[in-house]
Structure formats: C-alpha cells, structure tokens
Amino acid sequence: MTSTVADHHHDEVPKGITRWLFTTNHKDIGTLYLWFAFIMFLVGGAMSLIIRTELFQPGLQVVDPHFFNQMTTVHALVMVFGAVMPGFVGFANWMIPMMIGAPDMALPRLNNWSFWLLPPAALLLIISLFVPGGGPAAGWTLYPPLSSQGGMGVDFTIFTVHLLGMSSILGSINIIATILNMRAPGMTLMKMPLFVWTWLITAFLLLAAIPVFAGAVTMLLTDRHFGTAFFDPAGGGDPVLFQHIFWFFGHPEVYILILPAFGIISQVIPTFSRKPLFGYTSMVFASVGIAFLSFIVWAHHMYTVGMPLSGELFFMYATMLIAIPTGVKIFNWLATMWRGSMTFETPMLYAIACVALFTVGGLTGLTMSITPADFQYHDTYYIVAHFHYTIFAGSVLGMLAGVYYWLPKWTGHMYDETLGKWHFWLTVIGFNITFFPQHFLGLAGMPRRIPDYALQFADFNQVSTIGAFIMGFAQLILLVVVVKAIRGGKEASSEVWENPEGLEWTVPSPPPYHTFATPPQVR
C-alpha cells in the first residue's frame, strides 16, 4: 500500500517552467545541460564563422582587428566552458545514475544549482562584447599584461570564469559522490562502465584544476583594480607566473575535455562491434595515467617564454610520455573492432571518425612535444589545426557519437538515420576541409590570432573558410534530428541496439521519470 502511493508520487512529472527551474531530477538537469551546451555550440560556431569570413582573403573586409581578437577569444571560451564542458556534464547527469543503477545524483539540489549558475555566466560573457572597450581580446588564455589592458569586458570574463568554475566544482563533487556512494550492489569499481570511470577521473581533474584557474583570474582582477602587482613587471611582478598558473590548470583542462569523450566511444564501439571492449583494465589505467601526466606537463604550452634548459628538457620528456597511454587507448579501440561484427549506424560512424581523427591530433601533439621543433610550431596555425583535431574531432565528435547513441533512450524514438548520416558526413568532411590545410598554413609560417595575412597564405585560407561553412551549417541538421526524435518517430525498444552492454538498456525508452528506485543486482 505504502509503496503504491510512493510510486504514484514518483512518476508525476511536474509541468511548466517551474519543472525546469526547480528540478532536482538528474534527467531533467541532464537535458538542461545538453540544450545549454548545444545553444552555446551554435553561438561559438557563429563566432568562428565570423573569424573564417574575415580570413577568407587577405586584407580587412568584415571586422576590425580588435573585434577579431574578441571573436577568437570569446569563441574559445564559449566552446570550452559553454559547449564542451557542460555538454559532458549533461551526459554525466543523464547517464551515470542509469549506468550505475542509482535512482538519481547524490546531491540533487546542488545539481540544480550547478546548472543554473551557467546561464547567468554565459550571459555575462556575451554582454561583455557590448560594454565600452568590448569583450576580452587577449585570447582565451587571458595572458597579462595584455589582458590587464582590456576594458570592463575583461572583468565580466573573470566573473564568468568564477561562476563557471563554481558550477564545475559543484558538479564534480556531485559526480564523485554519486559514483563512489550510489552504485548498485555488485557494481564494483572495476565493473563500472568506462564512461563512468572516465568521468570519475575527469571530476577529480576538475576539482584539482579549476580552483587554480579561479586563483589566477582573481589575481588578475586584483592587479587590474586593487593595486596588486602579481603579474605587472613595473611593480615587481612576473607576467610569466600567470602562464605557469594558467597552464597548470590548462593542461588538465584539455583532458577534462577529452576523457568523457573517450568514455563515450568506449561504450559505442563495443556495441556496434558486437564484441566486449578490449583491455578494460588497461583502459582504466591509461586514463588514470593520462590524468596524472596532465599535471606535470603544463609548460609545454610555453616553451618559448625562456625557461632554463633543464626545464625545457623535463617538460619535453614528460610530454612525450603521454603518447604511451594515449596510444594504448587507440590500440584498444582498434582491437575491439578487430574480428567484431560491425554495423555502421550514425553513433558508430562518429566513434570511428573520432578515433581516426583524434589519432591525427594526437600525433601532431607528439610533434609539438619536441621542444626544438615546437619553437617553429608554437603560436602558428599548426597549433590551431592540432587542437581542433583533438577538441573538435576528439571531444565534439565523441559527444555526437553519444548523442546519437543515447538519443533513442532519452526520447523513446529512433532518430532519422538518413539525416544522421548526412549530418555525419557533412560535419566530418567539412571539418577536414577546414582544419587539415591549417597544418600547412602553420608550417609555412602563418601565426595564429591574426585578422589579416601575407599573400602566400591566401589559398589554404580560402579552402579552410569554405570547409568551415559546410561544417557550421551542417550542425543545424543535428537540431532537426533531435527535434524530430523528441516529437515522434519509430518507437525505440529498451535495448535500442543489438545486445548493448549496460544497465541503462534494462530500463524502458524513454526511461520513467525515476529509474532504479530499487537498485538492480549486478552480477
């Protein structure tokens, strides 16, 4: 009797705007995160199209250099902190409780707050573009003394970073608490799905790295307004100190962006290869290894600041080591596909493209670890190409694999496979047309973050811009696919795919508002 009443109460889905404002439900909050990330993805994408339009040919045609710098800066901040990070937190919210057999996140009210910190933060950042002096224009790295010169847009950005950082820290605490305390009976750590593992590691990285960044921008703030001179040489400060602090955060940050994607494709590839993941244990240890190394390689972002020789050597060797665990991961995915029985639905296509193109990004990353060669690569388009091959081809394609993989679970309807494939091919072809030529531009000597360039760089820049528009507009297909799947379509079974591994496939599609009120037993 009591239990019937409780069940009835639990299945009631609140209506209207208050459902979303006051929700403590992990699925609703996951949905909010994902929509927020998608909107930011389009906003950041629009900025990149402004950048690419200006770079279509030499000379100044569309924007002035100061606005161009604001675009490169805000594009990066929006994509990193607005699109990729919240996107993965959305996945964590939706999937972690369902994958470990928990009824919800451990701290539901905190969860609500971590999400609702994001919209005001994003708003602050966007508003900064319209205040006197404009938005931040010193690059997403906010290096002083240049960032000290900016107007109040920089202060807006600093507060944005504080808010986003707070949100990330709270989110991470929640994720760690959930994973460590709320696993279903029998779900030992080494039985957790790899996505849960990579998020556990990511959450620890966030906890360690974000406060460091918050500290750095706070020092920047007091330098700007309260008479300190942490980074101002005129007051005895040290501008390079900021770079050290920033990259001590910044390098773990890039693994924060990639590890959840590794987790997603480690779920997707086995499903569509119809074969268990190869080397589960080594995957876990490789992720932990990457996470550890991420804290001792930061200065490879700043080889040219004039470090002592011993420092340059240390950071070169340490950085080269990252190739080993990363290689292990790539080989494990290949071995999972090897002698499988593969089909190529959209999630699998994205997962394969993610592995293939991330390999390119990883390998160019290896070239940059070599300090003497990096003196040529540093701050050129070669770097721009490299990190888009890792962050777009790695994180974003991985995330898209996850969207298509779990969309039928979330909505209860199969997505439109034809549109999904169009989205895939246009995105991947557009991406390569955009970014592959940028390797050539960088090697030939084109510095990054310039609004105008010498004539010998004209051809590849045109190609790159054409690719960017293909890739950019292709993302609207995703919007259509998602909206169509929400509104209807072929009913998805609870398994959706052929014998997929994991607890999330034991609940109906779409799952009831509350799942696993009674924990499942894991063998």
Place this chain on the structure above:
Amino acid sequence: MIVSRLMQLTGKVLSVTGIAGLWIFPANVQAEWKVNLQRPITEIARVQYDLHMMIMAIITVIALIVFAVMFYSIIRFRKSKGAQPAKFTHSTKAEVLWTVIPTLILIGMAVPSTKALLLMEDTTESDMVVKVTGFQWGWHYDYMEENVSFYSMLATPQSQITGSETKGENYLLEVNNHLVLPLGKKVRFLLTAKDVIHAWWVPQLGGKKDAIPGFINEMWVRADETGIFRGQCAELCGKDHGYMPIVVEVVDDAQYQAWLEGRRNQG
C-alpha cells in the same frame, strides 16, 4: 637510412597533396600552396627542419598503420558480410608490444631532440649582440656595441589593407628599417618588451622567442646566406598584432660595416 628514405617519402606525399589542392582550386591571388616549413638558412633552423621531417615521417607511418588496421577491420569484419564476433577481451602479448614499441620510438626521438636543444640554448661565444624590444606595435633594435639603434615598423600602406589599392608582393611583411645582420657571424639576441608580451620570429632563421616586459630572453642566429628574410610577431599583443612584421637583411661583412657607418651618420 630508413629514416632518410621515409623523409623523402613524406616530402613527396606533402607535395602531392599540395599539387592536388592546386588542381582543385586554381590560382587566385598568388598561388603558393606551401605545405612545409620554410627553407632554413641557419644551423638551428636546419636542425629544426630535419627534426621536424624525421618526426613527420614517424607519425605518418604510425598514422598509416592505424588507418590500415582500421579500414581493414571496417571492410573485413562487417555484419553485412556475415562476420561472427570473436569473444576475446585482452591479449597480454599485444598489450606489452604496443606499450614497449612506442616507448622505444620515443627514446629514439628524444636523443636528437635533446642534442638540438643543447645547440639552440648555447648562446656563448657570440660575435655581436642585438637587443630587440617589442612594443605595441613594432620593434626597436639596438646594436649594443655599435651605438646604433632604430625603430622598425610596418611599411605596408593602410590603403592596401583596406583594399583600395592592390596589395604588393610583400603585403604585411615589409618594414621601414630592415634589421641588417652580417653573414656568418654568431649574433646573440637579447629580447624584451615595453608593454605586453610579443614574440620575435623569422621562420628561416630558426624558432621564435618571447619578448616579455621585465625579462630579458636570449637566442642566437648565424646566417649562412645573404638575402632578405621575413617574419612576424608570434604572440598575440593586441589590436595590431597582425601588423608587426620583422625583416632581416643578411649582407656580407663589408656591406654590414658600410651600413653601420651610414646608420651612425643618420644619428
């Protein structure tokens, strides 16, 4: 031996990609389609170039192996062709192999890299010193022993930038005063900046180095060839970051002395 052959191969692949691009997109302004580092004219730049080509060859091979395995699997192990999934989940032999082999490759890369770094950082026994000061937005050069110093700034007219005039051959890569260096002399640069961080970079002379306010950084250059070599500021330094080129003119010693004399007379 193998490495040098791989390097040739990479060079060919790169040029083929370039040619293919040329064929698809016919020349517009000044078709160059350059795909690789600029031709080095100093020892440092040459060492960097060779190192770069060696690593490119290695990563090209690794990438080709990864893609080959991947595409073989995609073609061979598809359900539509009746492939039955195997059940294996690990193989200690394979896992040890693909940990040990990359480690050996990395060691092979670390040795020449370390040597190159030692060479680059050795600024001792220089023949002369030039102090370079970056500012928003241009460069100031000070030949410290010669009592010669001057500013060097963008010479491209605004009308070319806005497009009301045809862009010249060296658009954005021309300055009012060249930095003149003598052939074959080891020049030690001291780099600093007045306002924000800049980076001094002429690709053909070697790598870049940051010019940081409150700091003095060092690098050295010994040019093996006369001629004019162009570069740019490589660290975002504000609005006109894209408009602070560097032009180095390498001349023989007699011309250099004459140039110094002329400079001094200008005051």
